[in-house]
Amino acid sequence: MHQCKPLFYILFIVLFSCEPLVTTFDDVEDAVLYEAKTFTTIPNPDNALIILSWNIRFGIGRLPFFGDSCGDRTVMTEKEVLDALELIAAEIDVIDPDIILFQEVDRESKRTQYIDQVQWLLDHTDMNYAAYASMWQAQTIPSDGIGRIDAGNVVMTRHEIESAERIQLPLRTDQDALTKMFYLRRNILKAKIAIPDQDSFYAVSVHATAFATDDTKQKHIDKFKEVLDEMAAAGDVFVAGGDLNSVPPGGETDYCDEDACEDDVFHTDEDGGPHLEGSYFNNFENEPNLVKHLYDTYNSAIDSAVAITAAHNTHSTSEDRFWDRKLDYIFTNKNVASGSGTTFQSAIQLSDHAPVGCAIILE
Numbered sequence: 400m401h402q403c404k405p406l407f408y409i410l411f412i413v414l415f416s417c418e419p420l421v422t423t424f425d426d427v428e429d430a431v432l433y434e435a436k437t438f439t440t441i442p443n444p445d446n447a448l449i450i451l452s453w454n455i456r457f458g459i460g461r462l463p464f465f466g467d468s469c470g471d472r473t474v475m476t477e478k479e480v481l482d483a484l485e486l487i488a489a490e491i492d493v494i495d496p497d498i499i500l501f502q503e504v505d506r507e508s509k510r511t512q513y514i515d516q517v518q519w520l521l522d523h524t525d526m527n528y529a530a531y532a533s534m535w536q537a538q539t540i541p542s543d544g545i546g547r548i549d550a551g552n553v554v555m556t557r558h559e560i561e562s563a564e565r566i567q568l569p570l571r572t573d574q575d576a577l578t579k580m581f582y583l584r585r586n587i588l589k590a591k592i593a594i595p596d597q598d599s600f601y602a603v604s605v606h607a608t609a610f611a612t613d614d615t616k617q618k619h620i621d622k623f624k625e626v627l628d629e630m631a632a633a634g635d636v637f638v639a640g641g642d643l644n645s646v647p648p649g650g651e652t653d654y655c656d657e658d659a660c661e662d663d664v665f666h667t668d669e670d671g672g673p674h675l676e677g678s679y680f681n682n683f684e685n686e687p688n689l690v691k692h693l694y695d696t697y698n699s700a701i702d703s704a705v706a707i708t709a710a711h712n713t714h715s716t717s718e719d720r721f722w723d724r725k726l727d728y729i730f731t732n733k734n735v736a737s738g739s740g741t742t743f744q745s746a747i748q749l750s751d752h753a754p755v756g757c758a759i760i761l762e
Contacts, residue, residue: 432528432560449497449758457511465543473544474512490746507547530553532551532565563591585607607641627730638730653678698733700757711755740756743756
């Protein structure tokens, strides 16, 4: 049951707070930079870098959050969050990456006990630097008990981040004005990293829309490729990836039955509809091929020929069901070391997304 706060509560905050109720962003602006409290010695890259991309579901593992997995909780305990973060940090230590592209990282959010997960992960892994770009920042979300929220994308690395910028992605057009006001403002996070013997090296983290029923997802992925194309044309080196919320070319496009909660009913019309938002990847004609132009242009951690196989699925909405679709990707304009592309499916309890990794060759 929704627990919406009355309108006068919202008006009170708007009138008497020094901060805006919801944070909006410029088209391009500086990202927030972090450093670890204690620095770890940086190993020589040895002509290769280990890259990891991971949507960590704001550090709550597989707990039943109300917005997915048919859950009904909006606030986790401190112990629950710290226990999940400990497991995430342990997985990172085992994989031992040089650069991590994170999505869905919380900081100072009520739902995760106001823990700054960017700083926590820096201080509990061998990473030294991070950049953060918020996709959802508000003093309060006046429904469902969510309250204060700040969540977004992160680039984390052992090497110094020289600069970082947040690039705004288009907002959805299929929402009413009030919903849009409090809804996510997704972005591309682009960080310039000081890699030895590399003049211009960037890491890019993105999280495309999940639930849009218009063409917003296509706009997000097209903008992502546009940013990569601009870097490639400028002679920059990049690793880029994240949760694109889109299946690989040739992948299944209908997960409504798999994701349905109790008493949900779908596929009652002649064309198979209605469909569950976020579970049907064919809202418009081109959606099954949204990431094809990325595969056609750049090298990928997981080759397109095997991306649709079960061994490289990265997402499922229920902890009771193994990974059943691929939504997470890494692309680069350098060569990927042969055989290095890995989908870490053993991390099934750590998030609703599996980490994806690879090694890129620097020379």
